[in-house]
Structure formats: structure tokens, C-alpha cells
Amino acid sequence: MDDFPGFDHLLIVPRLRVQNANAISSPLTHGFPAITAFLGLMWALERKAREADIDLQFNAVAVVAHDHQEQVTDSTFVKAFRLTRNPNNKDGKPAAIVEEGRIHLDISLIFAVQGPALSADPDHNAGLARQVHDLLLQMRIAGGSVITPIANGARHMPYLLALTGNDEDRQALFASSMWRLLPGFVLVERTDLLQQRHTELLALDPEASRLDAWLSLSRINWRAPQSDEDDKPIEKQPWLNDRQDLGWIAPIPIGYGALSELQAPGSVTNARDGSTPFRLVESLYSIGQWISPHRLRAVEDLLWYAESDTERGLYRCRNRYQPETDYSFD
Template sequence: MTDCPYFDHLLIIPRLRVQNANALSSPLTHGFPSMTAFLGLMWALERKTSAAGLDLQFNAIGVVAHRHQEQITEDGFINTLRLTRNPINRDGSTAAIVEEGRIHLEISLVLAIQSEVLNTDPSTGDALARQVHDLLGQMRIAGGSVIPSTAPSSKQRPYLVHLTGDENDRYELFNRAKLRLLPGFVLVDRQDLLEQRHQALQVTTPEASKLDAWLSLSRINWNYSTDDQDNASTAKGEWTHDRENLGWIVPIPVGYGALSEVLEPGSVNNARDGQTAFRFVESLYGIGQWISPHRLHSPQQLLWYAGSQPENGLYRCHNDYQPTPIYAFD
């Protein structure tokens, strides 16, 4: 079990417009970039800030989606990606179609950071936030381009939240910050729903696997039921589905699992980096849920962080969201 790394500040960069981000989050899912893409953005941003001489350590990242527009063509029950032919060949001829799902986004980024400079001189926070925002504008987010605002407003100004005091003080500070992120939705991890569905399937189908549970949660399962089982063909019944009270749940990739041992640097042809050890991996899948930020009780419930277990071949994204129990009163 991993825990979210400690942090003492939240750097919030609100209302970023991203054009043509990658909508194919894995070989099996689409509709929003993978959280692995945002963790990669966080690490790339940390390298840029370090090169710029800024004292910042990025420990986790959260994403609030305000608007999205997936580039698809709707035709009845079938949606088709609007594909492009890119890049062209060296001689200028058109290359074969490369499937590239695209999506336009308006998002807010929440970065969990540590900084000795901010702890000793909090007055530098505004200038530092602007510097990070400017560096981010030069980068790509999930393969998409950041579109600068022609007339930035106060709602688009980056800011820092200093999480000082005891747990109650930190909660109050986060409580005010999360309301500034409305309206929007946050993607959280719901591994508990996957475990519950797996146990429910095993009641009737003992050989049901986690994959069966994941596929079951990835769709709406309808069931026709009637009180008169002896005359089910003529008796009046009703259709029900299994999504009631589940909320807006979606299948998501949550990291990578190893397919090979760690290979020596330079031993694999055409690897992106010949100086770093290489390992073949495949996507790991889980269940996520989109919820409103005002339902969160701590910044850890919003943030995603990496948890690597090379000895077990696991490179997974983690989120510490815990659903609030619902009590029934007579």
C-alpha cells in the first residue's frame, strides 16, 4: 500500500485551454487523457522549473475538467474518430492513416509541491506561480497545445494555497480552494467498486475474473424482471439496470504492468532513450469516477501520484479517494 507523498503547498493553475489532446487514453479506453499523461507532464514541468532555478518539488497532480469536446462524428449508436493523416513522408507524400483520437479541453491543474523558499518567504508565491504558468504555456499537455488567452481574467490567474496549521486548518484552506474550481469534475480512483462487482459476480459465477468485473462496470447492464416467474413471457414486468447510485463511473488506465525483465540501456533498437534501462509493459486498467470538487474532503482525494514496484513489475498511478458512507435512517 502506498501513501500520497507529503506536500505543504498547492499550486493551482486554473482554466487552461488545451487543443487536440490525446483522447485515446489506452488501447481499450477513450474520452479523456490518461492520468499517466498528467503525471508525465508534472515530471517534465519539474525538470523545466529546476533548469530555471526554481526551488520546487512536485509530488502529485490533480485535474479538474470544466469543458471537453472529443473530436468524433456521431452516427446513431456509433461514434467515429475524426482522423488525420500525419505526419507526411519525407518526400511530401501522404502517409498511411495513423489513428489519433483528439479532444479539446478546458482544465485546471492542481499541483502538490514542496518548497523551502515558499516556507521561508511566502510573499514570493505569486511570482513563482506566474513563472510556472509561463513555463507550462510552452509545453504540451497530453500531446495537446496550450492555447493562450487573449484577455486573461482573474479566474485564469495561477495561485498558491499554503497548507499551514493543523489538520483542521488545512481542511479549511482546501475547502475554500476547491470551491474556486467549480463548476467542474474530478477523476478519482474507485478500485472499491471493482472489488465489489467482482465479489457480486462470483456469487453466481465462481470463475468470474477481475476482467469480467471490469467489463461489467464498463457498460450498462439491463435486466428484465417480473413477479410472476411461472408466466414470465406474458406477465408484466420492468427493465432495470445496475448503474443506479453508482454515479458517473468510467473505465480508465491506471498505469503499466511489466511484460519483460528490465533490459540494459541501449540493448533495444529504436528505443526513445538509449541511456536509460528499458522494459516492455502493457496497460493496467481500473475504474474511475467523475465527481464534483465540492464533494472532496482533503487534497489527497483529488491528487494522483506514482507508486512504482519494479520487483513486482508494477508502475501504477494512485489516488486516495474514499467514498463518504451513506447512512439510512428510519
Template sequence: MTDCPAFEHLLIIPRLRVQNANALSSPLTHGFPSMTAFLGLMWALERKTSAAGLDLQFNAIGVVAHRHQEQITEDAFINTLRLTRNPINRDGSTAAIVEEGRIHLEISLVLAVQSEVLNTDQSAGDSLARQVLDLLMQMRIAGGSVIPSTALPSKQRPYLLHLTGDESARYELFNRAKLRLLPGFALVDRQDLLEQRHQALQATAPEATKLDAWLSLSRINWSYSLDDQDSDSTTKEKWTHDRKNLGWIVPIPVGYGALGEVLEPGSVGNARDGQTAFRFVESLYGIGQWLSPHRLQSPQQLLWYADSLPEQGLYRCRNDYRPTALYDLD
């Protein structure tokens, strides 16, 4: 397993409003865009900044969600996506409806940056941050439109955090920055919970797989038991669930796994890019947790980065969050 790539600066773009982003993060999950969408945004933004002559290299990205409104219609225990009507075909027939989950978001982006210009002239940070925001306003985030603000209040202005001091100074700078991201929740990777649940299932069912563990963590599992007899010699029934002390955990896609070999450019019909090699893939799944930013101890616990192993057919999104003893005692 790799670690988060090195960086010396954090570019923080707070309180972006996004309309109609993609709420279907994978064939099996919904409710928030996949981290693959934000990594794609990071790479697309880097290409735009490079074309604009800005010396910025983005190595990782973090997302803090402040508000979300999934476009669904609630009906008892069943939620239904609010779908848009597709245009008719050329012959006037009705086009097929493809389900597109949509969600309105208010998010903050945290980008890990390497830059020679910032290393030599830190006063250029404010100007670079504003230029990056201007470019970002022209883009889509997870398929959604960025809603511009006519005037940015101070809490919504982008800024650069220079993490060039010693470890204590960097921690203090990050500690101040994460408090400015409140209230909100950051998505982190909890692969450790998946491993623990898998081991627990195998203790009673040795044939249990990682998929069984993932499905078990994706739902609330209730169990029935009888309490010990009390003073009046009556037995009480008790229902319990397995989510105690687990926090706000969710099933998430964590990248893609190859279904076959890499194919030559232009050999697959209707591919988006005929100049790039092509490979069929499917989603990989893991477990994530939404945490308040004030619980994070370092920028690496917030940031997500790419970890590709083409020879193994794995294209993963990684996050270096590790639970601390302080958090486990809460």
C-alpha cells in the same frame, strides 16, 4: 499500498485551454487523457522549474475537467474519430493512417508542492505561480497545445495555497479552493467498486475474474423481470439496470505492467532514449469516477501520484479517494 506523498502547498492553475490533446488513453479506452500523461507533465514541469532555478518539488497532481469536446463524428450508435491526413512518404506513396483520437479541453491543474522557499517566504507564492504558468504555456499537455490568453481574468490566475496550519485551517482553505473549481468534475480512483463487483459476480459464477468485473462495470447491464401482480391481476414487465447509485463511473488505465525484464540502455533499437534502461510494458486498467470537487473532503482525494514497484513489474498511478458515509447516502 502507499499513501499520497507529503506536501505543504497546493499550486492551482485554473482554466487552461488545451487543443488536440490525446483522447485515446489506452488501447481499450478513450474520451479523456490518461492520468499517466498528467504525471508525465508534472515531472517534465519539475525539470523545467529546476532548470529555471525555482525551488519547487511536485509530488502529486490533480485534474478538474470543466469542458471537453472529443473530435468524433456521431452516426447513430457508432462514433468515428475525426482523423487527420498524414503527409506522403518520400517516394510519393500514401502513408499509413494511424488513428489519433483528439479532444479539446478546458481543465484546472492542482499540484502538490514542497518548497523550502515557500516555507520561509510565503509572499513569494504569487511570483512563483506566474513563473510556473509561463513555463507551462511552452509545453504540451497530453500531446495537446496550450492556448494562451491575452489577458487573464482573476478566476484564471494561478495561485498557491499554503496548507501549513492545523487540520481545521487546512480543511477550510481547501474547502474554499475546491468551490473555485466549480463547475467541473475531478477523476478519482474507485478500486473499491471493482472489488465489490468481483465479489458479486463470484456469488453466482465462482470462476468470474477481475477482468469480468471490469467489463461488467464498463457497460450498462440491463436485466428483465416481472413485477408482482397489481390490483387488476395483470403482470407487468420491467427492465432494470445496475448503474443505480453508482455515479459517473468509467473504465480507466491506471499505469503499466512489465512484460519482461529491464533491458540495458541502448540494447533496444529505435528506443526514444538510448541512455536509459528499457522495459516492455502493457496498460493496467481500473475503474474511475468523475466527481464534483465539492464532494471531496481533502486534497489527497483529488491528487494522483506514482507508485512504482519495479521488482514486481508494476508502475501504478494511485489516488487516495475513499467514499464517505455522507456521499453514500446521496
């Protein structure tokens, strides 16, 4: 079932600085933490809030990237991760290098929330947002350390946005809040581009798979022009980029698919949690796009939420961005 979770407020936490987050998002992708890391952060934050007697339910999350600095070499065309070999072993000698990718981030987080802790009193909600923000500063984001931001007025303070009133009021409120997150880019899913590319490849090769389509969209493919243009010989025309006009797209992991049957709790040796059923999984992939927040027309375009289908063995992240479809807040 693809049911969008309910919520009535957005908790917006602007301008968090994260140092040394995990830049290797899956076995095949790198450059930004996986969206699963932010869903995991959301659930961990909900548990911390409950421990602090804050009855708040976190149902979906979005991430806006303002700046990033992947820790890679830039001296040659082929880049490599800057690696460290600390700490030293107990004999004082340097430890073996552990292959890891790190990235510094400047991001904003948006959580879709609901619960008894929320109130119609703006002052109460402002204090609640600060409480959750303080809890967030004590956590790690995608393995990275959260650096306490420098206060810069109300623009960089966390706040709760109540989606109340009619559809027009809520839409105007959501749109105005997105302007406050500029400059930046929000990650959305573009499954439609993957399906479109697969259809194009099937016209050329009936045996083309969705993996072929994903790999094709993951790189820039140059092809020669097919016909004369402006009376110029074909050999003098520029080659064509098949990702042109598709926007800033990137391959992304979106969850996990099962490789084994579901095992009973405690039946697998050395499992991390002995009270939860165990299953071997592998990464699932899709195509994502970075777009400016002010281009979003509905809050459903923004948010990511979890969907589990144990029978099919799918545990994936969902996003409902549709370039040509308007959503209702109902």
C-alpha cells in the same frame, strides 16, 4: 510501499485550454487522456522549473475537467474519430491516414509541491506561481497544444495554496479552493466498486475474474426484474440498470505492468533512452469516477501520485479517494 508523498502547498492552475490532446488513453479506452499523461506532464514541468532555477519538487497531480469536445463523428449511432492525412508527402500526394483520436479540453491542474523556492510571503508565492504557469504554457499536455487563456480576473490566475495551521484551518482552506473550480469534475479511482462487482459476479459464477468485473462496470447492463413490485406483473415492470446510483464511473488506465524482465541500459536495440533500464509493459486498468470538487473532504482524495514496484513489475498511479473515510493532513 504505498506511501503518500509529502507536500505543504498546492499549486492551482485554473482554466487551461488544450487543443488536440490524445483521446486514446489505452488500447481499450478512449474519451479522455490517461492520468499517466498528467503525471508525465508534472515531471516534465519539474525539470523545466529546475532549469529555470526554481527549486520546487512536484509530488502529485490532479485534473479537473470543465469541458471537453472529442473529435468524433455524430451523424450515426456508431461514432468514429475524425481523422486527418496531413502533411502531404514529398511528392505532393496526401499521406496515409494515421489512426489517432483527438480531444479539445478545458481543464484545471492542481500540483502538490514543496521545496526551498516556497516562501511565507504571499507576493513571492504569487510571482512563483506565474513563473511556473508561464513554463506550463510552453509545453504540451497529453500531446495537445496549450492555448493561452484569456485573463478573467483573479478567478483564472494561478496561485499557491499554503496548507498551514491546524487541521480545521487546512480543511476549510482546501474546501474553499475547491468551490473556485466549479463547475467541473475531478477524476478519482474507485477500486472499491471493482471489488464489489467482482464479489457480485462470483456469487453467480465462481470462475468470474476481475476482468469480467471491469468489463461489466464498463458498460450499462440491463436485467429483468426478479420479483413482483407494487402488484404489477413482472413483464410490465421496467428493466433494471446495474450501474444505477454508482455515479459517473468510467474504465480508466492507471499505469503499466511488466511483460519482460528488466533489461540493462543500452542492451535493447533502438530503445529511446540508452541510459535507463528497459522493460516491455502493458496497460493496467481500474475504474474511475468523475465527481464534483466540492464533494471532496480531504486533499488526499484529490491527488494522484506514482508508485513503482520493480520486483512485481508494477508501475501504477495511485489515488486515495475513499467515499466514507476522512483523512488527516498529517
